[in-house]
Amino acid sequence: MSPVADSAADGFAVRPQGHRLGLSALALILILATLALPTLGFASEGRTDGTVIIEPNEIIDDDLYVAAGEFTLEGTVNDDVFVAAGTVDIPGNVGGSLNVTGxxxxxxxxxxxxxxxxxGDTxxxxxxxxxxxxxxxxxxxGETASIDGDLLVYGGQVDLLGTIGGDxxxxxxxxxIEGTVAGDVDLDVQTLTVRSxxxxxxxxxxxSRQEANISQGADIDGDVNRVELSPWGTGDGL
Structure with a gap:
């Protein structure tokens, strides 16, 4: 059972502020790390233009840094990829990690x-x-998506149809939630729907302030625990 459920008292609970502050801190750390890496002397390749396309037959063996209006990766980058672009499309292969702002x-x-x-939209x-x-x-x-590790999400709307190998x-x-989660689900959420x-x-x-809408056909092996937020806004302010 998640530790948050233990904090419930008289039907209401205060969600620890550290949960959200931790997400914000992680975001800041990742942004700063991304900006700092090109100056550290690692082998890398940079592409800057209105439109940047890595063609299907192109292979890049170094880290790739891209700043563009539109970026498409159809080929292969064997190391890490860092992208800042308005529109980003990744149908190709990344051998390392992928870091995107767009x-x-x-x-x-x-x-x-x-x-x-x-x-904005992913x-x-x-x-x-x-x-x-x-x-x-x-x-x-999507239904064909497969994430072997965990999913950490901080956003307005999430539709999960694919497979998550972790939490x-x-x-x-x-x-x-319409797909498969191999681990636990632990969320701060306004409206939660678990489909059949x-x-x-x-x-x-x-x-949440609202009871989750859990369809009868949904298969949840573990416990289902809700911590109810006060209707007067006590907690994180969801």
């Missing part, structure tokens, strides 16, 4: 490391061998 982001290729996204339908960390407005994890954590406005196709192998712990 407005519209689509990841339908293969990433051998972890993925960190700061974006769609993932490919395979990620590590963790997926997302800070953004809306996110769709799901974060703070979300609207969350819909969903499978959660661990427990479901959530903090």
């Amino acid at each position: 407005g519209s982001i689509t990841i339908d290729g293969n990433v051998e490391g972890s993925v960190c996204v700061f974006g 769609v993932v339908s490919g395979a990620i061998s590590g963790d997926l960390v997302v800070f953004g407005g809306s996110m769709l994890i 799901v954590n974060g703070s979300v406005g609207l969350m819909s 196709q969903a499978q959660i192998d661990g427990s479901l712990d959530y903090v």
